[in-house]
Amino acid sequence: MIETGAKEKLIQVVGRENYDDTQAGRLVYSYDASPQFQVMPDAVVAPRNKAEVQAVVKLCNEYRIPVVPRGSGSNLCAGTCPVEGGIVLLFKHMNRILEIDEENLTVTVEPGVITLDMIKAVEAKGLFYPPDPSSMKISTIGGNINENSGGLRGLKYGVTRDYVLALEAVLANGEVIRTGGKLAKDVAGYDLTRLLVGSEGTLAVITEATLKLVPMPEAKKTMLALYQDIEACAQTVSDIIANRIIPATLEFLDQPTLQAVEAFAHIGLPTNVKAVLLIEQDGPQEVVERDIEKIADICRKQHAVDVKVAASPEHAEALMTARRSALSALARLKPTTILEDATVPRSEVAKMVVAINEIAEKYGLHIGTFGHAGDGNLHPTCLADIRDQDEMERVEKAFAEIFQKAIELGGTITGEHGVGMAKAPYLEWKLGKPGISVMNAIKNALDPNHILNPGKVFAKETDRVVMEK
Amino acid sequence: MIETGAKEKLIQVVGRENYDDTQAGRLVYSYDASPQFQVMPDAVVAPRNKAEVQAVVKLCNEYRIPVVPRGSGSNLCAGTCPVEGGIVLLFKHMNRILEIDEENLTVTVEPGVITLDMIKAVEAKGLFYPPDPSSMKISTIGGNINENSGGLRGLKYGVTRDYVLALEAVLANGEVIRTGGKLAKDVAGYDLTRLLVGSEGTLAVITEATLKLVPMPEAKKTMLALYQDIEACAQTVSDIIANRIIPATLEFLDQPTLQAVEAFAHIGLPTNVKAVLLIEQDGPQEVVERDIEKIADICRKQHAVDVKVAASPEHAEALMTARRSALSALARLKPTTILEDATVPRSEVAKMVVAINEIAEKYGLHIGTFGHAGDGNLHPTCLADIRDQDEMERVEKAFAEIFQKAIELGGTITGEHGVGMAKAPYLEWKLGKPGISVMNAIKNALDPNHILNPGKVFAKETDRVVMEK
Incomplete structure (x- = not known):
């Protein structure tokens, strides 16, 4: 319950239309994509710019109101469930792509921009943002940064952390810090950029980010390798790397997952095998061709019952999209x-x-x-x-x-x-x-009053589960 | 001055032969590669293993003795000058390569291993550790990690931070933490690995590191582009990237540097031009050939007066080595x-x-x-x-x-x-x-008694230089 004084001040900052403490409004933000966790927030607040974020956080710090920053709530760790009440801080107004810098290969965004929207915008300029969480159609960049999201291209390209060059963030006391820059090298002080990446909103509230881009790979090719033996399938993964090939994507799906995905996506996935590897390589045309051939050989040596290279870019895209839908497909069952x-x-x-x-x-x-x-x-x-x-x-x-x-x-x-x-x-x-x-x-040094996303990361009851030795 | 009780305890830990408080012994470690800074330590202590590091740090914390961890002292920021006295903690005994894991593409080392020794060891197995600080012949991996060292391949491959997967470190209170793992993805808590990388020995003492390796590039090629116009030379750099080419190395040398390096290395560098770009590309053979051709065209369009591709791998290596010697060459003058x-x-x-x-x-x-x-x-x-x-x-x-x-x-x-x-x-x-x-x-949270490399990073007198606005 937010006391009247604080409520009025918050409304003054963000406007009445951006402060919602109705039962219906709060219910929507009482849970996220993680099952089993639901707690009602006291209010939902949607600031329109950095200054408003600052003012809101400062007020919450004064009044000891928990602040739960939230993008689309697509996380799977109950990271945005408002377990101690307080306000859910929504970034729906702060969703602009501020700049695509083609000289320095960077993109600067507000936290609320949808990941896939940003990816499409940079791809239109021949640039590539590799991190591709399966939720990218709905997830926000702010959420990706707070969770240090991975994705299907992590093996070759790394994760969100590896692409965050600079951050602007509001501290628990309302002060603003700016970390990093459009710089490949910067050792001026502790790496606050990467301390914030993956800190799940518990150390500061991110209000702007500059991300690194790379040139769009020239070509890509996708293939499936089918196995009746799961261990042979897993061994193939090691063999590919041992052959000094780093594919862009190297995904594993077992039979139950294959069956669920095929029933959902209807793209002709094999459902009568024990496991499948979905492999994609990207890069210069000739390298892609060569790597895919080598990989196919390695799969066959490990007794893959079949190896199929996607016939067209559309088919390849359909396979990747099907893989990304695995959670949705399974969730129906x-x-x-x-x-x-x-x-x-x-x-x-x-x-x-x-x-x-x-x-x-x-x-x-x-x-x-x-x-x-x-x-x-x-x-x-x-x-x-x-x-x-x-x-x-x-x-x-x-x-x-x-x-x-x-x-x-x-x-x-x-x-x-x-x-x-x-x-x-x-x-x-x-x-x-x-x-x-x-x-x-x-945590105590940066957020002494524990207002930033409290109840996350640190266990309340460390003995809830005792590790069996 | 270390009090007798502490001295005796330190000697008990590391052995008399690894505790040196002679005038001569201390003098050697009173400065590093950075000019203008020299302060005598009270003693030089060389632990033989992690347990000894733990015991030494714990004692120093109890007795409030500053601890300055030091590899080869090749840093250029007076990062290892013992400005507040105390002990210089030497890693000369802890210089083993513990494991090269070819399945997971990692190398695990003690902090005192020389960078180039490690690079050679992994290259012998067809693997590649990209960070290449110019000091790599003498620098240690521990020093590289503490300084987050860069090098000539930063543009394409990133810096030390991008290759540190896991650390073992002794905290100021003597406790040991282990961060990360042989893992491409790990979001279990704050990114302590990268908080320690580049923290210059002020937060913890690193005792072991696991580093990421990549497959050795198949081929590489090196070229020089000569300019009479410095701005055209700098513009070429932007043009190369704008053409979506990311070379492994893209170095700039102006005329005074060229003259100094040539006088030092005698490898036929041009000394009658205003500036030179030293460019290296690596990767699959056909990609290297194509990129080098494209880059040469771009240089010519920007009025390079000459473009020379290195005739042999030996010549290419000589050019890179000459570039790495720039500081030594200039320092003679x-x-x-x-x-x-x-x-x-x-x-x-x-x-x-x-x-x-x-x-x-x-x-x-x-x-x-x-x-x-x-x-x-x-x-x-x-x-x-x-x-x-x-x-x-x-x-x-x-x-x-x-x-x-x-x-x-x-x-x-x-x-x-x-x-x-x-x-x-x-x-x-x-x-x-x-x-x-x-x-x-x-800093206060992790090292409340300020024993870890005190006097570094944080200015004593912030008003020493007032920024002119």
Whole structure:
């Protein structure tokens, strides 16, 4: 509940039409794309520019009102669920592409711009922004930066972090910092740019970003390799890299995922095989041709039952789009879809896939797995029903074991989805107590009143799940 | 002066042979590669392993003894000058390459390994570590990480930060944190890895690092383009990028630098032209050939008086080595060589070069300029004599103006050399008061007793140089 004084001041800043504390308005922003988490905010506030963001944050700091910055809420870690109430800070008005600089190969945007809109705008100029989270049709750049989003091209091109050159951000006290610049090299002080990237709105509120672009690859080619043996499929991933080829995309889909995607997208995906690799290479024409040929050979050597190169750019695009729809496709099957992203070193993908299947069997669950095999970022996905309490408890136990296994294999509890509320209880497994202490010290230093997205990243009850040794 | 109790405990940890507080021993570590800065440490301590580093740092924290971690001291920002005394922490025993992982394309090292030794070791396996600071023959990986070193390949490949996947580091309180992993994607918490990269030993002491490798490029080719017009030369840099070509190396050398380098290296560099671009492209054979041809055309269109492609790999290597020797070559000419690295967006290189020349003239100084034109990272170099006080004052004023101009053009006060003591007074120009406050808050949070490399990054007297508006 926001006290009347604060409410009036907030309305003065953003205008009455941009302050919504109706039941209906609040309900819409009480959850995000992550199942199982819902808490009502006290109000939804949509500033129109940086100055308004500053004023809002400053007021919230004075009145100790939680601030939850939110783009499209497409995150999968309950990162934008307003768990401690307060205001949801919406960026719907701050969605302009401010500049595409063709000399310095940069694009400068407000946080609310939709990822795909920006990608299309730069591609129209022959430039390329590689990070491509599957949610890019609806996600915002601000959200991508706060979550350090990955995507299908992470193996070759890296993730959002690798493309953020400069940020403007409002601190908890309302002051503005500007980090970085249109600079390939800048070592003036600590790397605040990358400290903010992936900080999930807990350290500052981003109001502007300058992103790095690269020249658009000349050509690309897409292929499918079909397997009846999951381990051979995973081994192919290692073999491709061992042959010193880094494809743009190297995706893994198991049979349950293939069946769900095909039923959803109807593009002729094989559904009678145990697993498929979806591989894309881009670059100069001759290099793409050569790499795709070499990759096809490697797949055949690992007993792929078939290797199919997409016949046309349209077919290739359809395959990639189908892959991006995997979550939507799976989500249709059961009321509750729990998608995780345990990540392991590439060399451990085969072991991890086997372990996931064993854990699913142990708990009597249906867990399909797809994901970015090339970078070890797997998405084990459990189809369940939130009304079935016993099943949900088994799901929680199974995922805890999956995280534990990922860490045992040198991996992490989250490759690209973020910690948010969903994975906060497991973070200590990855970072240890000293790591959590360092993060806590940084959080306290930058946001002493804990108004910025409270209840995220740091677990309230670290003993909720005790890691079994 | 280290009190006897602390001294005895330190000796217990590292052994008497690894604790040196003789006058001669301390003198060697009283300065680094940066001119104008010299302060005696109280002792030089060389731990043999992580456990010893932990114990030493813990003791220093208890006794409030400054700890200055040091690799080879090749930095150019007085980053390892022990300005507040205390101990210099040497990594000469911790110089092993622990693992080259060909499946995950990583190398894991102790901080004291020499950069070039590691590069050679991975190249022997067909792998490539792109960051190539000019000091790589003597610099250590630990130093590179602490300074976030750049190099000649920054334009295409990025800098040290882009290759650090995981760190092990000892905190000021002696606890150990492990960040990241052999993972292309990892969003489990704040990006502590990159917070430590470039933090100049002020936040933690790095004891191990896992670095990303890429496949060795198939081929490379090197060329020189000669100019009588500096602006045309700088314009060529923009034109190459505007043509969507990203060369591996795109270096600029002006006439004074050319003359000095040729007198030093005798490899037939032209000395009768105003400026030269040294350009290297790597990648698949056919792409390299095509790019080099296109680049040569672009150079000719910008009135290059000559374009020469290196006849053999040996000649190409000689050219690159000569470029890397620029600082040594210039340093022979006068007693004091002050090398800066003001950096601007690539589109502003021409303006910056002109401004540097004007500022040199205004203050009656000889400032040659060379550097990484492709990424806007210029090295204006002033040849002076530290015994000439009047001249040194003019040098200081001139460089202050150069930094000011760089910032005015959207640049930074340091692209790859770091802040250290040398640039601390100027840091606020780049970051503003709120930026400095955030950094200070982080420093206080992680190192509350200020024992880690004190006197660096943060200016003691922020008003030493007042920025003229």
